[in-house]
Amino acid sequence: MEGHKMPMVRLPFPDAEVYFEPHFFTEEESDLYFKELMGEVNWQQESIKMFGKELPMPRLTAWYGDKGYTYSGLHNKPQPWLPVLLQLKEKVEQASGHTYNSVLLNLYRSGQDSMGWHSDDEAALGQEPSIASLNFGGERKFSFKHKYRKDTKPQSINLSHGSLLLMQGPTQHYWLHHVPKTARAVEPRINLTFRKVVR
Template sequence: MDLFSDNQLNIFDTHHNLLPFDGEVFLYPNFYQEDGVYDLFEELKHSILWKQDKMKIYGRQVNFPRLTSWYADNDKTYTYSGVVNTPIPFTPLLLKLKQAAETQCGKQFNSALLNFYRNGEDSMGWHSDDEKELSGNPVIASASFGATRTFQFKHKEQKNAKTSVALSNGSLLIMQGQTQHHWLHQVPKTTRQPGQRINITFRDIKY
């Protein structure tokens, strides 16, 4: 089964920038074909080595509100949110997904952070992907599988500058340029029960 669209065009030529200024974000809702996308979600759900990370809040350890996993094509650790991640080698499926994103972006990636949102209570708080290992103006390709969740942006200085987008099953979101310098993003909690979602953010880590 061919899981990838036959008419993949350059995302930067066919979609408008979702941010009003100080960054570039592009959404390709149907990056993966509808046929087979559910199978992709199920394979990722059952084949990825998920883990429950913890973070310290007001002096006590609490669980991250999601499951995570870190895959890479090297053996270098990567630290974010105080968690040291030891990479797992890419699976054949992750390599295929990564290569498709690379073709779309014209950018090579060497690592991927995966998040498993089990229900509406699972979330990702406001943050920027601005770790020193990403360097400069990183290009980050974010693939979504499963339930649709809202993805929000807000400017770091101009507090009234906000926008949001629905990330649906099989979509690809590209963040590039100065986005991480000027904008925060999050996946908020929801009282609805949207179902389960897996997100993969492909990155190029500089060591």
């Protein structure tokens, strides 16, 4: 492992290397980042093709970075970095000891917005991708389930305002993750996943 500089807590999942820091940013810093990202990011309503139909994605998205990348069947033509995104990139790079060249942003407008089960295992991300995920706004549950081992229980964590989650090593090979819908009243949430597109 390239080694992270922060003493982040490693979650004890088999076949995974997942670290979590619930208070990577203070409440005040997180409030400012939330506002800035809400206002400055060029949020898009993309659609997905399902059963031959075009359906709106259950969240808004935006893609910034150095290189194009195909995600969920969409080709994301990246927009040039915003200063706030470069600032956040630098902070997560310091914490993780990895470098990133792109970021996917997700805006969950309400508890009805969600993300389905998947792994971030696209060839474009290389063999053992390091993904740094930052969270601002309404806290949402994030669950993991093992792809192959039936004896391994699904795992969940709450992605709090200002938290940082790192997924690296074999995590994407063995585990799926998702953000389920919730009937609870939740504030809008912004998630940023920093990635390194290698080809």
